[in-house]
Amino acid sequence: MSLRFGILGLLSKWEASGYDIKKEFDDVLSVVWHSHLSQIYPELNKLEKEGMIKSKVIPQAGKPDKKVYAITDNGVEALQNWLLTPPEPPKIKDTFLMQTFFMDNIPADEVLLQLRIYKKEREQRLSRMKKNVLERLKSIQERNVMKSRILMAFAVLRRGLEQEKQYIKWCEDTIKFVESCKYLWDKQEEEEIDPASNVLQNDNSEIASFKEVEDIFLDYFAGLIEEE
Amino acid sequence: MSLRFGILGLLSKWEASGYDIKKEFDDVLSVVWHSHLSQIYPELNKLEKEGMIKSKVIPQAGKPDKKVYAITDNGVEALQNWLLTPPEPPKIKDTFLMQTFFMDNIPADEVLLQLRIYKKEREQRLSRMKKNVLERLKSIQERNVMKSRILMAFAVLRRGLEQEKQYIKWCEDTIKFVESCKYLWDKQEEEEIDPASNVLQNDNSEIASFKEVEDIFLDYFAGLIEEE
DNA sequence: TGTAGCATGTAATGTGTTACATGATTCG
């Protein structure tokens, strides 16, 4: 349901073709949304049938014809209504976090490897974003213009940068955390199997481990729980 | 593709019914993933056909029968392979951030209202999460046990808490940012319409605005760009 | 000469959501 409004939003800024819209989704809006051309084209046709946008075909030299869309008054109205509607709570789907949740099923060294690989990927994402933001920042400083449009775009970009930075930080902290608790991966599942026969073993090794880990644990959580 | 592994992951911890799995998704895993019963039940049947899990029906007094699933060796193997596979880059879909991106299309006061409403919703989410985490923390402290399983679960919970906190912080900063640049919403679109006829107006009001906003702008971005 | 970019689409498949269907028990 949001894709159509993403398209309307972009067309509220400039006239564009499906191809242009796709590029914009991949570029600035990659922090926020993503879509495929095969979804954009049918949506554009639908929006045109509904009178939200109108198109004109522009022939180009040495390139295929371009179908350029412009938003209509109906389209602007629909967009504004959507902007005044609070969104339903976000439906997070973070594959890596889900994997992390279940990583007690693989050896600690593999856990550390996966965390390091993922961290690197996020770092690359961040540096690409940074480059992009700096270019945009330079361009507006040269043009010497400031508008609400630019303001909101940068607010979103800032959120994107923050998110990447904090995810990377989390990876780092979690790597350290796993490193210092590595030994927990080796000794598996004593208590559940036969609680009676290994009370002593539990009372020694398990509690010892717990005391050892407690500090690390509380340190890892520092600043997240105490204040309320 | 990840739902099946979420189910396998949960069944690697304990035996559970579709209904139990759904509750777990809504509870701890809500930070990470979400799913509907009407998607879980068919997936369970599919996984059983593929030999990843096996079921037994447990009759209950005063309650409907329960179909409890347990993971098989094949299931564990599939889960471990998935855990060793780095995920494709996350496909973010943040409706509110997309709305924010286009909010130059509504009055500044409405922008502020939407930001405040959304901030409040996130604050409620955070306090629910905090309550949940504190309960879990208390329970493991009482049980005096520490395992890799618990460790990874808490790592994920920490990420969830962090994310909420930072989103709320972003809302606050952006509210202040918009408040101090409010006047930008009133004067609209001079340059594009007729660049020739209003050069003077541009060179006065627009540049003046720019100088005024520049400090606020750089302040809003402080700490995000400079280091590289 | 083949890969990437420009440009627009359809078809098939996969994933996710809402609605429908059933039925007992418990709590306010």
Add this chain to the structure above:
DNA sequence: CGAATCATGTAACACATTACATGCTACA
């Protein structure tokens, strides 16, 4: 007495992804 919880599912629909189809230009 109505709503919520427990419990399992199917069917219809909406949304998303991959594969297929076409064709021209620029560049290495």
